[in-house]
Amino acid sequence: MGWSEFTFLLTGLKWTVLLSAIGFVGGGLFGLAVALLRTSDIAPLQRVTAGYIALFQGTPLLMQLFVVYYGLALVGLKLDAWVAVAIGFTLHASAYLGEIWRGSIEAVPRGQTEAAKALSLRYVSRMKDVILPQAIRISLPATIGFLVQLIKGTSLAAIVGFTELTRAGNIVSNQIFQPLLVFGIVGILYFLLCWPLSLYGAHLERRMAVASR
């Protein structure tokens, strides 16, 4: 494998990072909305968001990408593969992050909500100043765990035809006929991306386990 092939893989890596970042940020924004609706007092909203989460957690990510990809084309939106895939990951991430954050919002002791209500804080202030800061802390290890899962998940964009790291690997391996070498390097690149995050997540988890002992 020559230098030009390797830089091609690095270009793929760039798209993997970008796609993960967009999915994570977009999914984070929508996910927060999902988590807040899921923990709200309004029953229909709870049910709708619960269904949304169940739908995404009960189907393969690959199918979600396919359906979004072809579904958007169906309603007449002629979108770039890149935009369609980004929307797919955003929806996927919003369901998973929504569920993780729902759990951490509910893990904040009930007395905190009651105290905030007793101090006559309105919903926005109660969430923004009291509940969410604590919930975010609780959710951090699981959130980072999901980020790793999301980065690995972006490899499925290769099957839809988007040239990120895995598809770049496919292309190079078809050119130079050394699949083991190419996918070995691709694997190492993913590992270098994900492992520090995993270690950090595990570190946070240990620290929280000590704190709550």
Place this chain on the structure above:
Amino acid sequence: MNYKLDFTPVLEGLPNLLAACLGTFVLALSGMALAIVIGIGGVILRDSRFAPARWLVKAFVEVIRNTPFLVQIFFIYFALPLAGLRLDPTPTAIIALGINGGAYAIEIIRGGVQSISKGQIEAGLALGLHKAQVFRLIVLKPALRAIFPSLTSQFVLLTLTTSVASAISAYELTSVAQRIESDSFRSFEVYGTITLFYLVISWVMMRFFSAISTRYFSYPVK
């Protein structure tokens, strides 16, 4: 917006799609079985006195958990023939699923074993229970009970991951759907339908595990 949905190709392919659901179950269940074997074996090695074995298992777990399944299945697909194993895509996919699920199973099972305190085992022995009885009743069953929820969600995830095996055209739902799609170009109809199939499949898996859980693990603690 003038597109008319047409489900005829899906209906014509329905027998094939339903048969492929069985393929998905076969892939998922065999993958799980292999994952459990790797998980238990891995835990034994992970806590053995032989340091290189411990490092090896640790490295295996980290590598598998921090790389995408798609890359793993490609790697295994090309590596097995070099190791002298010429297998069809479906057994190859089972091996890949087993290895992937095994890495997660090691971590989960290890957590369960560590949740059993030494005092329990000593108490069991002091009561005159046999070593095998102590293992079965005091270590295995409570440990399984403790890890059952995380094992369940991991295995449901593994079931959904079988769709990725279509990348090496193993026999399962997604690859059969892809064939129907490429013949008919009814992409949305085909993938929309099998997305619902997957929803049912994962629901069945969840029911299956929760039935096991109520049958064996619904006794009060302490």
